[in-house]
Amino acid sequence: MEEVKLHGFWPSPFSHRVIWALKLKGVEYEYVEEDIANKSELLLKYNPIHKKIPVLVHGGKPIAESLVILEYIEEIWPHNPLLPTDAYHKAIARFWIQFGQGNDYFRSFFQESGEEQEKAAKEILEMLKILEEQGLGDKKFFGGDAINLVDIAHGWLPLWFETIEEAVGVKLMEPTTLPRLHAWMHNFMQVDVIKQNLPDRQKLFAHMKNLRDKFVAPTIG
Template sequence: MAEVKLHGFWSSPFSHRVIWALKIKGVNYEYIEEDLSNKSELLLKYNPVYKKIPVLVHGGEPIAESLVILEYIEETWPNNPLLPIDPYDKAIARFWIQFGVDKGPIFSDFFRSTGGEEQEKTTKELLEALKIIEEQALGDKKFFGGNAINLVDISYGMIAYWFKIMEEVIEVNVLEPNTLPRLCQWAQNFMEVPVIKENIPERYKVLAYLRHIRQKLLLEHLNK
């Protein structure tokens, strides 16, 4: 069997997307932790375009970008499928995965905003996007995949864990039961799935790391 390696970073939700999929599929792999301030020659060789993690290396061949990697994993190891069999249902799943990609910058803007009108604007935009996800993609289902998680759930996994820590760091709450009850319940259900719960970074470490990044952003803003 061809060797599988994953170059990642301990706190990255994008790395953990790949880890979850590999675990669900039962794929044995070697994990290689990258220092993002001093990227390895292998990482730069395997992903010369973006120079980012995660990178999956299968039989010596690299695949970059987490959602591309997830599709590759799904096609290479078809056991425990993470996408529907029906072509229409599969297309709908991919639509919502792409919606998450398109709205990704809003999460970054939310974390980087420094208060005032900017904070209000990004919070409003984020709440609108999350409401669409709750009402149109999730609906009354336990998971986006129905009774079991699929690639849509995995692609939105950041919301269930990392986003709640982001909210604590910037002291603004968006994902709340009174405004997004079904999405909050989904986040709780998602975090109770054993393969997810057993493969996330320790909360206090992520909190400290995000606080450090937030402090740097605020200092940069003050020095402008």
């Protein structure tokens, strides 16, 4: 079997997406922790365009961008499938994988305050309601009875977004406003592979709070 390495960063939900997929597939890999403030020469070599983690290196060949890596993992290791086999249902799953990805509203909610943050919060709630009503529906997981790549793509919500809410001091994902999505979060976090491969909550909160404090500097004068 060709060597598999994953270059990641411990607080990154994008790194954890790849970890979860590899674990669910039972793929042996070596994890390489990157210092984002002092990126390794290997990382810059493997991802010269974006210079970001995660990067999966399979047989010496690098693949960048977490969602691209997930698709690669699914294709190279087709056992324990994480996408439907039916072409239509696979396309629908891919739609929901992409839904909301890279949206600036989450960034604004975390980095801004006042009116900008309130606007971002409103947009996030509308987006999450669509995800709940049309993406998740009445299913236990987006994949039905078991998690799939849609669940993994949105798997940052239970821990990472909750930690952001705590750091910001604004709660959006309440069981009263998003009951099915809230139940999904609980179910997702109970999956063994997920709960056994998460960063420490307190350490993650300290990291997020430190970042938040840098973005929102106190006004002087």
